[in-house]
Amino acid sequence: MSNLLRSYTKIFDLLHELEPENNFLNQVRLPRLNDKQLIALNLAAEALGIDSERYLFKRLPEELKLMIERSVYNRRRRALAFKIEDFRQKISHQITHSNKHHVIDSMPIEICKYARANRSKICRDSVEQSPNHGYCAAQKMHYFGYKLHAVCTANGVFKAFDITKASVHDINYLQDVKAQFSNCVLIGDRGYLSRQYQQDLFDSNSISLETPPRKNQVDPKPFSHQFSKTRKRIETLFSQLCDQFMIRRNYAKSFKGFSVRIISKITALTVIQWINKRNGNNINNLKIVIS
Secondary structure: OOHHHHHHHHHHHHHHHHOOOOOOOOOOOOOOOOHHHHHHHHHHHHHOOOOOHHHHHHHOOHHHHOOOOHHHHHHHHHHOHHHHHHHHHHHHHHHOOOOOEEEEEEEEEEEEOHHHHHHOOOOOOOOOOOOEEEEEOOOOEEEEEEEEEEEEEOOOOEEEEEEEEOOOOHHHHHHHHHHHOOOEEEEOOHHHOOHHHHHHHHHHHOEEEEOOOOOOOOOOOOOOHHHHHHHHHHHHHHHHHHHOOOOOOOOOOOHHHHHHHHHHHHHHHHHHHHHHHHOOOOOOOOOOOOO
């Protein structure tokens, strides 16, 4: 049995524990490869670093290859983005039920090289969702694409994320955070430093936003060493998404295809964390054999 088939079978069994239903799309004829099987195959491929659909279908076992065509797989995977995210949320809850400390940060995701930005047609299917130019202060680079905003727990489990244009400032994501979290401590970098937003989050949802002070800040609030150490967890997660899950490698042509790739990679990472927890291992040891 191949690694892909073993991983697919294991992930399908895990998804079946969370959801007894097999199909989630309103289809006239039931497909040979049901929706839950397709999601399990997608997550198994991402977990194994199979980032290309063409390569995936070259490695696909015969028993699965006969059940679906590549074009149908691509189309249905995009349509199932909502259910992949639903599974991610359920798995995240299985790993950590409640946590008072969360970390917030963002990372740049290039669509193409900066020099090709003006003639690139990738993800330009609508004006609202098209990429644009942005600047990453941490990496000191201008880029063309999107920005991934995310919130994770102190032990490294993604709780929420969103994709925006590259030009959107980090602080704007706090509006989404206010709608999803309450009664917690939120740890961020200097990009989230704002007395107005800090006060608003605390008054509306009892969220304490903790950020390191600027060097020239008047009457700075102390930022503990423990907060500084905790904040590095999300930076490690972003590095793992870049290295192991190749989140910055893009083959999508539409924004829907691009977004489902991001959702799938983050969900695959969360699945591995869940498997580690069930096996009694460190949840952040992501380079494991799923079996």
